[in-house]
Amino acid sequence: MSEQLSTALVTGGSRGIGKAIAETLAKAGYQVYLTYVSKADEAEAVARNIVAAGGKACAFRLDVADAEAVAAFFKERIKDQVELDVLVNNAGITKDGLMLRMKDEDFDRVIQTNLRGAFVCVREAAKIMTRQRHGRIINISSVVGQMGNYASAKAGLIGLTKSAAKELAGRNVTVNAVAPGFVETDMTASLPDDVRAAYIDAIPLKRLGTPQDIADAVAFLASPGAGYITGQVIAVNGGMYC
Ligand code: NDP
DSSP, X not given: OOOOOEEEEETTOSSHHHHXXXXXXXXXXXXXXXXXXXXXXXXXXXXXXXXXXXXXXXXXXXXXXXXXXXXXXXXXXXXXXXXEEEXXXXXXXXXXXXXXXXXXXXXXXXXXXXXXXXXXXXXXXXXXXHHHTOEEEEEEOOHHHHHOSSXXXXXXXXXXXXXXXXXXXXGTEEEEEEEEOSBSSHHHHTOOHHHHHHHHHHSTTSXXXXXXXXXXXXXXXXSGGGTTOOSOEEEESTTSOO
């Protein structure tokens, strides 16, 4: 068995918000395990840069939509190998479209990745954290999950957060969600200029969020100062929905 290092697992840490979360938690002193599904080079580069800056990080391929692979990952890489202090369920995809035109397979894929993927990770992490009698789980939801906007999975993630918070509180495991507004990442890069301008107009702070804005909220929820917060949704959205 290797040395039991205090570890934060960040799903989808190769780009965007997950990358900023991985870097910020590494600076806070965690060994970071970050996962990716397709962009191995980008994930390896994130891990390498963390190590070059004096931190600890490893990148792993893990499709969170594959429940068996997630269970195997926790068994082989986490259980009895590291102390799992923090799980950040960040991996996500979008297939935005009008409900009347949405295909079943697109709906299912989003639910499988954004909601069931998070559920399976929570379940596997909870087995370890309840035994340790401490842990922090942070789910990345979305402002659309609060407002309603083709957002069944992100709204479901808020329900999952509240249920898991109640179930795990007795073992000193907190579960919270962060709900970003619109953030500058690959996910929003293809927005047409007029749509982007309309979003900015609707944001009281008059700018899109940065990945760091979200990572700072996650780092707070992982910190000792947030030990009495559970079952909450922290909106980080420039005042868009308050
Ligand atoms: P990006 O598209 O920039 O990055 C998505 C990340 O998720 C990548 O690391 C990607 O890996 C990973 N990923 C995608 N599918 C899977 C999968 N099946 N298994 C494991 N990892 C996967 O997204 P953002 O950084 O913008 O978003 C991160 C999270 O924040 C998402 O949950 C998103 O819904 C949420 N969010 C984003 C907002 C925004 O405006 N950007 C607003 C509100 C919420 P790879 O690089 O290998 O493809």
